[in-house]
């Protein structure tokens with residue numbers, strides 16, 4: 001049966017362990033394959049009742065096995081079916097060999113497939129077992145199908161997409177629909193995999209939940225289930241001092257807008273009080289634009305140290321438009337026992353000596369959130385960035401562990417990772433959210449959450465999610481000002 005979109009995400013390696021445990025507990029693996037292949041045939045008939053022909057492309061492993069089951073089920077329903085196999089089907093093993101025998105017809109070699117109008121392609125070439133770039137003959141078929149613009153239904157994953165990383169190994173199909181089994185894999189949500197899956201269906205082939213739960217790590221899709229329990233601090237009816245005091249550092253006189261965007265977003269996101277900390281040269285520019293946000297003159301590290309005696313300031317945002325890297329370094333180090341969102345120039349300030357920052361924030365519960373985009377990430381974590389074997393999730397977790405910070409690794413597939421290994425992939429951001437000032441707004445929302453006492457991982461994940469929602473609500477063509485205005489209350 002189709003399952004509700006569950007939030008947990010399972011890596012292909014975890015899925016193999018789940019399969020092994022399922023077999024050990026007496027579950028018949030061929031029944032799982034039968035269930036998987038039948039679900040694919042049902043999706044094909046449901047989505048393309050007008051198909052002239054279903055062409056099932058079967059690979060050398062169990063993904064191909066699912067394809068043979070689907071081919072047999074489609075044939076039994078009266079549809080016209082052709083099967084093209086990669087490699088010699090006589091070499092298939094185990095369940096895949098049995099599925100191929102059940103299909104019972106001679107297949108054609110893959111290289112002989114000539115796409116024709118009215119074909120619906122069922123891609124059962126590679127799934128979880130893809131281990132290297134697809135062979136040339138597969139890439140040629142992918143290009144031919146793409147140039148005919150034929151609909152493709154992918155079994156488990158579009159062949160060519162790495163289920164662990166979402167990266168394309170060589171070439172891939174661009175599916176219109178993907179049927180996966182039991183749970184989504186990282187490659188269904190990370191880019192570019194996400195865009196290559198088309199619509200995604202998760203089908204329950206009958207592996208018990210207890211076996212799945214025993215092998216799921218801390219990775220899930222970002223959503224309220226991760227942090228709604230921590231959002232009680234954000235009760236808007238609470239007194240303003242109880243709703244937290246957020247401080248945002250302003251840039252110089254010609255670069256004050258970014259910090260004001262953060263401050264406005266922090267206020268709208270629920271901070272009771274927001275203060276903009278500004279050097280004297282930028283005070284007038286800020287004063288001319290502020291109403292609900294307060295203004296405080298902070299010109300150097302000495303002034304900041306004195307201000308920090310006020311323990312009611314619950315969190316700080318440093319970086320948006322800040323400009324002065326030396327001062328940013330001093331401020332970040334002074335703030336090391338406070339909750340801090342370090343963004344933009346605040347991150348770049350530590351590019352020459354990241355360990356200085358990481359060591360300063362190593363003590364106690366995680367209280368630093370960093371929000372790098374690709375370029376900033378590479379500046380702080382060049383070796384992690386350069387490792388081609390790591391997925392975006394792996395990179396974010398490795399960076400979080402090293403830096404003792406929650407990492408919000410931004411992009412259209414933002415990953416939030418905690419030093420304790422938890423991670424979430426965000427999927428609710430519309431493409432137009434990538435606009436000037438968008439990141440400043442995000443930093444302000446996360447800052448508001450920290451100021452109200454949310455733990456760092458939950459504060460960051462909730463911030464990314466609310467930011468995405470605000471982007472969707474503000475709509476295409478939004479500016480960062482619209483974005484802050486569109487921040488909705490946290491879900492109860």
Ligand SMILES: NC(=O)C1=CN([C@@H]2O[C@H](COP(=O)(O)OP(=O)(O)OC[C@H]3O[C@@H](n4cnc5c(N)ncnc54)[C@H](OP(=O)(O)O)[C@@H]3O)[C@@H](O)[C@H]2O)[C@H](O)CC1
Nearest residue numbers: 033060061062063126127128129130131132133134156181
């Ligand atoms: N519990 C479930 O979710 C179930 C899923 N099922 C389906 O099974 C596949 C995974 O099957 P598996 O056999 O592990 O892997 P694949 O079929 O994806 O591919 C493995 C074979 O492909 C060869 N391979 C891999 N990469 C390449 C490449 N670039 N070029 C050529 N050949 C490649 C690989 O050969 P090796 O030489 O690497 O060993 C294998 O022969 C899953 O995706 C689901 O569709 C079950 O049906 C039900 C349970």
Ligand SMILES: [K+]
Nearest residue numbers: 123126157159
């Ligand atoms: K596939």
